Amino acid sequence: MTEEDPLGPLDPTFAENFRRDMRRPPCQLYLVSPLDVGGDFPERLARAIDAGPVAAFQFRVKDIDQHAAAALGAPLRAICAERDVAFIVNDDIGLAKRLDADGVHLGQSDGDPREARAQLGPNAQIGVTCHGSRHLAMEAGEAGADYVAFGAFHPTTTKTVEHLAEPVLLSWWSTLFEMPCVAIGGITPDNAAALAAAGADFVAVSGAVWNGDEVAAVKAFGEVLAKR
Numbered sequence: 001m002t003e004e005d006p007l008g009p010l011d012p013t014f015a016e017n018f019r020r021d022m023r024r025p026p027c028q029l030y031l032v033s034p035l036d037v038g039g040d041f042p043e044r045l046a047r048a049i050d051a052g053p054v055a056a057f058q059f060r061v062k063d064i065d066q067h068a069a070a071a072l073g074a075p076l077r078a079i080c081a082e083r084d085v086a087f088i089v090n091d092d093i094g095l096a097k098r099l100d101a102d103g104v105h106l107g108q109s110d111g112d113p114r115e116a117r118a119q120l121g122p123n124a125q126i127g128v129t130c131h132g133s134r135h136l137a138m139e140a141g142e143a144g145a146d147y148v149a150f151g152a153f154h155p156t157t158t159k160t161v162e163h164l165a166e167p168v169l170l171s172w173w174s175t176l177f178e179m180p181c182v183a184i185g186g187i188t189p190d191n192a193a194a195l196a197a198a199g200a201d202f203v204a205v206s207g208a209v210w211n212g213d214e215v216a217a218v219k220a221f222g223e224v225l226a227k228r
Contacts, residue, residue, distance in 0.1 A: 006135045010168050018171035020199055027196035028055035029221050030182055032090075032206040033076070035062055042075045048214040049083045052222030055202060056125075058105055060090035066098065073099050086125060093119050103127065103146070108136065113143040127182065132165035134172065141179055148173070149204065152185020153195060157207055167198035174199030189220035196225060 031054055034041070048054065057080050059073050073089070077099050080087040088103045089096035093116050096104040103125030104116050116126045127147045128140035137148040150165045150173070165185070173181045180201035187195065188208045195203055203225070209217040 006133075010134075010166070010172055015166075015168035015171050015198065018168075018175065018199065020197060021174065024174065024201060027192075027200050027225050028202050029053060029218065029225060030056045030058065030202040030204040031209060032058045032184075032204050033060050034206060034210045035060065037061060037072050037076065042079060044210070044214050045076055046079050046083075048209060048218045049079070049085055051215040051218040053225075054083075054085050054218065056086040056088055056102075058088045058090050058204070059099075059101070060206075066092070066095050069095055070098050073101075077101065088125060088127065096120060096124075105129070105149070113140060113145045117144050131163035132169060134169065137173060137181075141177065145179070147180040147182055147202070149182040149184050151183055151204075153183055154186025154188075154191060156186035167195060170195065170199035172199075174201070189217070189224050192221060193224050193227065 031048065045057065057076070059076055061069050061072060073095070077087045086102040088105050089099060089101045090105050091107060091110040093104050093111050097119050104120065105127040106113065106116060107129045113126045113128060116124065125146045126144065127149055128145045130136040130140055130148045130150055132150060137150070140148050150169050152163065153165055153167065170181055170183060181199065182202040182204050183195040183200035184204040187203045187205050192203045205221065
């Protein structure tokens with residue numbers, strides 16, 4: 001479903017007239033882990049990061065206790081640190097602190113950016129899921145978030161899609177705000193260019209990389225984003 005935004009719908013002609021501000025850095029790749037990060041996943045992560053430019057990696061696991069999650073996350077944190085890739089923990093401020101992560105990504109029910117800032121310090125990167133809502137995004141900015149994430153833009157099997165977003169939202173955000181925005185949801189090398197052109201500062205991808213050859217996928221994303 002498309003989420004009702006208290007601010008109302010955007011004028012569709014906004015997207016037609018939008019031109020990406022070339023003063024913003026080029027759109028970058030933001031990897032999101034699969035739920036299963038055991039086995040050979042650390043080796044896969046290293047290969048993926050080494051295959052092309054990756055700005056950030058989000059550690060996303062579900063339904064395991066924090067001790068087990070920390071054991072899985074520690075080697076991934078080290079891989080990212082060695083390669084100067086931001087290591088972001090999904091949903092869990094306490095786990096982010098335990099792993100000395102570079103930041104945390106919060107869903108709408110996973111805590112307040114102010115709490116995350118207090119726990120993780122002034123240099124932490126704090127992201128907030130804002131679905132398709134300008135209102136939620138502005139609230140996140142007022143609460144001290146460092147970036148906002150919009151989506152899903154396309155169907156995805158990574159998680160249940162409850163909210164759909166339109167690319168014009170990225171255009172509106174990047175026109176009015178300097179804070180980076182992340183596009184997420186069903187993004188592939190075939191559709192990433194349109195989202196970058198619409199104003200996304202990052203494209204967050206999971207299945208498009210981990211459901212196949214991660215090296216080929218990262219290279220494909222790199223080729224697409226290099227043209228934006």
